[in-house]
Amino acid sequence: MVEVSLTVGKVDASLAILTTADHYVIEFPTVLLPESVEAGSVVTINVEQDIEQEKKQKEKFQSVQEQILAKYGSDGPKQPVLQLANATQTSCVIRWNPIHLGSSQLKSLILYKQGNRQQVIAPGSQHDSLGDNSLKISGLSVDVEYEFKLLLNTSSGKFWSNSLRVHTHKMTDMSGITVCVGPKTDLGGHVSIDQIKSSLEKIGAKPLQDHVTLETTHFIATHLPDEESFRTDEELARASDNNIPIVRPEWIRACELEKRIVGVRDFYLDSDPSNLSNYRFTEASVAGSLSRQTIEEEAVQEEAVQEEAVPEEAVPEEAVPEDTVPEDTVPEDKVPEEAVQEEAVPEDTVPEDTAPEDTVPEDTVPEDTVLNGASSKEVVQEDALLEETAQVELEPAVIEEISLEEPVLKEVALEEPTSTATLEAPAPEDSTELDGNSAQPQTEETSPEAEDVTKNSSAGTSNSSSKKRTRRRKRVRNEIYPHEIYTIL
């Protein structure tokens, strides 16, 4: 311990100056001096190391350090997990598990399609009102395989999700169709819910919804909605807000009778009703089509068994989504076949979506045989179908976009023979699956990519284009804003 004797000098407002016998000068806070002290007083200061306090401080600092490590140095971001929720001819809905960031901060979450940046999901994009952690991707080509990946960019690094391969459906595969009849929808006297349900079952579509979701592809109505009905019918409004085509029930019947997805153009509520006459729901036609459907289904399933081996091993990721959406996947009339299938292939390895799409008989067999000869004929046929699908996704309000999409889709169609040809031949498909992105998918992918670019810069899918329109409006407002203030002031 050190003990010093000091003489107090002039006491200032907050500092006093103390001097020692050997001429040290020490500035000392007045507040720490005894009250009675004045100039000339002598004080003694004892100085001693406070080991106890020192130890306490050190321990506290240590515990703070451990706290910091535990809070910010141990829980990192995790790789995102991407799954398929639904696919149709021209769109798909993908879903991801809740993003785990740990102590890190989110910089961005970006969707990549075919290895190219497709959409910034976070931050900034107004998330689709219908789905958190899920996203609908429209404007895809019919019967083409796409690869999707998420990139999670955080303050602790970049993390890629699994790669999700999605094969869009053929025109004849209607398993992606997801129809909604809202609780307030008045179907009128011509058609019943049961008729719609039975028709959907027959075409292998998803079970009828009574609530619009991100997966919804068509909304049913029988009267041209007015403003009042948008106000009172919540589901109708949601369908309209999300650019889901609102069609007459006869559209489902048409799909059933034509055995392929048909364009919605003739089935809008303001379309010429004379086109509907061929597609009325009748008791007789229901019975007739049922038997035809069963025969087809058998053929489909037979094919499916043959093809199963390929996707099962090569595309394991697609197994995941099946778990999450089991209720949608098994149409009732397919149950017996399904059971067989499930025995042959353990559990959920074969995604419902992929099996039928590769196997639809009418398409695949002729294509295989005419590969060298009359392939141009195929092209023409596909083309016609595609033009209709382009409209499937669009409602009248966005007609301007159809013209923008059409030429692009035609280009895709021209590429079509190459891709289908390779898909049918088992050997090349196998090899492409194994080494990921080898030559074949690349040529195939060039067309969807080109399509993407045009979309980003011009129109886009119906969803994002409407977003773009509001954005443009906003920008105009921004330009006026400062000026307005200026004139006010």
Next chain:
Amino acid sequence: MPLSQDSIPEVVEETPGQALNERIIKLSDPDFVGSLGPQDLVTIVKHDSQKKTVGSFFYVAGLDTSDPTGIAIWLKDVIECLQEKPQLWFGKNVKFSVESISFTTWNIFSQCDMTVKVHLPGTIETSFVNKQGKKLEFGEDETNMAWGEAFLSGKMRDLMCMVENRDDGEVINVVETRIYNPLLTGQLDSVHDMFIGLFPLFFGRGAEVGCPCIYGNMPSTLTNNYLVETLCEIVRLTKSIDLCLPMLEELKVAFGPLLNIVIARIYLTNDRELDGVKLIHDSLHEISDPTYQCELLLLQGKYLLEHNDPQLALEASQRGVDLTPNAFMPWFYLVRSYIALGDNKNALLSLNSLPMNLASLAQKYQYRRIMNTDGNNATVELHLPLPLDVVLDEVTNLNSLLVMDEHKVVDPVLYNLKSANLKNTFQWIYELLCEIVKNLGWEKLLQLRAELFLMEEEYDHLDTTSETESEKVVTRDIKGKRLCERWFDNLFMLLYDDLRVHSQWQSGELKPKTTLEWELVGLCCFRLRQFESAKIAFQNGLQIRFSSQSSRKLLQILLKEQKSNPSEDIDLEIIATCVKLCCWSHRWYAEFSMLLLDAMSIVVEDLGTTRVDNEVNSRFPASVSKLFHDNILEFFKTYTNEYYDE
């Protein structure tokens, strides 16, 4: 952008060779050389058709100075541009022929000027001169090493000039300086490869170079100096972490755990936060020297403040204050933590204890003139051509007479705001005081100040001897208070002036008319952390005409908005602002701005280079979008280790 005749400024010499001679004389002046040395100098001797000889010079920054041959090639480019027809010289058509041209660069490590001189038609000579003006002779190995040193010296100047002047908008006050992007000019290799390759050879000498003043008065150490700072900036901008880490790990073998300070910093600034946090934690056990421990604690404190954890930040900075109470930075973080916690009392008390007298000595690196070329005392003439390769009317054709007129008629209330002149540490703590007044309001701040600090009338009261009991009580109360430091008192006065202008504008009493007046109002609001008001003021001013200062401040506000509430609209606003600033810089011969690169890195990460390119193409003339592509987007495409998406 390729070099062109109208993108080269020139200063006319009284006699040929004057500038280089003056420079050599000034090398003995420590104020002129400072830590990093003067910017590079180019001198030209040319004659007209009557064989009359003219000497001229200009400054240059950002070139690759690692190789005299590369420098000679660049000098020949300059000659070609100067001799291109037609030649305009002070408004007249002339026909100059270049006789010789020289390039001089300061080597910080060997403390010497290195000159490459090209005589036409073709000889090249190199020479080295020390501070005393004595010629030096180097052997071959020494010469090679000297050019490596020159390279590092150049990069330190190029980047630190931007870093240290960032708060003031990187204003380059020496207009006759041609500034290249130092990260794009690598002759043989990319600049980041070369810098990271040479760094280990000089790491041990880093402390000699001096240290940046952006950390207040932290002392120059192995890990806190211009060399390390430049490395960190290069790695951050070029995303070269994978190249840098193995090099630092190798250095760790020789220099020990101190290297962890640099590595942790690289982690934290390159999206490897988790690793950074762990490394700081482990290194605090390994490193016992208080100065180095404080460097670690500052990294930790900054991280915690950025992660909105003032409670833990307070603990980290308090420890820093305990260990190095003379250092500005730990106190600064301590105050920030208190403010974030809403503890205004302790915020004010610790503000008052900041070691400002020590901290204010640090000086920013700035470009300097060899000869006075400014204002009325100018001894030489300036030739400042208007680059015609990029035209964006509102920016490149801004009438400087108009701007000068605005200065003449500006409202004196706005012009005399002293807080605008605060520099460095004073500027930063003023910001803190503004933050407190924003939370507390002026009245309550004054009340709190009176509770904590001794006011003048109380001081007077103390002088008269207190007789009565009640007076004694008062005296005791007063004795518990502290003296308010004089600089702190002054800041309160500046704050009062700013607040008055702000409220006068809000009430309509003050009506800004010109862009300059709007700008001064905007700057006042900006200082007061009233960013929304500041944005309106800057935008109003920019409606009338372009202003680089307003644009840069607006850019900062947009970046804040983008961070708190990201949207594509803001991205597009940022792009538009950056494009105009890029044109402005180009008009003044500067192709490099770290502010622009930092701003655009956020947008490019968001949108990808192609999209940004398209947005610029669709909104601006072709020459402008080419400039923006060459100066900004090309950097993200080619020089950032494929970090950014197309």
